[in-house]
Amino acid sequence: MLEGRVVLIVDDDATVVEVCRAYLEDAGFRVLEAADAFTALDVVATAAPDLIVLDRMLPGIDGVEVTRRIRATGSVPIVMLTALGAEDDRIAGLEAGVDDYLSKPFSPRELTLRVQTVLRRTLAVEEVAAAGSPASIVDRAGIRIDTAARTAMIEGHRLALTTREFDLLVFLARRPGTVFSREDLLRGVWGWEHGDLSTVTVHVRRLREKIETDAATPLRLVTVWGYGYRFDDSPADASGGGS
Numbered sequence: 554m555l556e557g558r559v560v561l562i563v564d565d566d567a568t569v570v571e572v573c574r575a576y577l578e579d580a581g582f583r584v585l586e587a588a589d590a591f592t593a594l595d596v597v598a599t600a601a602p603d604l605i606v607l608d609r610m611l612p613g614i615d616g617v618e619v620t621r622r623i624r625a626t627g628s629v630p631i632v633m634l635t636a637l638g639a640e641d642d643r644i645a646g647l648e649a650g651v652d653d654y655l656s657k658p659f660s661p662r663e664l665t666l667r668v669q670t671v672l673r674r675t676l677a678v679e680e681v682a683a684a685g686s687p688a689s690i691v692d693r694a695g696i697r698i699d700t701a702a703r704t705a706m707i708e709g710h711r712l713a714l715t716t717r718e719f720d721l722l723v724f725l726a727r728r729p730g731t732v733f734s735r736e737d738l739l740r741g742v743w744g745w746e747h748g749d750l751s752t753v754t755v756h757v758r759r760l761r762e763k764i765e766t767d768a769a770t771p772l773r774l775v776t777v778w779g780y781g782y783r784f785d786d787s788p789a790d791a792s793g794g795g796s
Contacts, residue, residue, distance in 0.1 A: 555582070560603065563619070564607075565612055589611055590613045594619065604672055609636065621650070630653075630672065630717075634654070647759075674744055695708070735753040735754065735781055738753045757774060
């Protein structure tokens, strides 16, 4: 299912690119390269890669700004490479819309596994949705979600969601009233048994900004204090708090 998928590596360190290319190609991926942000944006526009491995620090504009520009027009999965221990870098990347991140220095084998995990989940959601069953349409709390087309609309207006934001919305909207901890969501949406829980927090905050009238007082995606989050199917009657 993954063999032949195209991965774009964006990094100005030739050694990093060479090593990553070798591991990804051994795993069956086709690999494209870009050493700077503007070249990367051109490749994304012309070659439409299936996934992007993107360095946080790049000449010209950085990886966060590259992510914002890509997210303005598309939802291709992005795995960001960040400096070791730089939490602010990770948060900035997540807020811009990256799907996963890996701290430098990193194992190229782990990077390959992350790429495979992100792509498998993205493709699995698309394949299930493409079956065209009635379950592909989810109507909850004034939001109409078409999982086959991977679109979500509120009052006729299409929501601009990243791949992971869409997956998070679908996961929660299909289980209204159920409370999920951040660990639950990390497993259910990201497929991770372990990971930085701020990943969930940031994505919940970004999703609220897009589906709530007032993200500071959410009525659809509410906080259950001391435990996690719940999607309410009747937002007019719901009450909740922030992240």
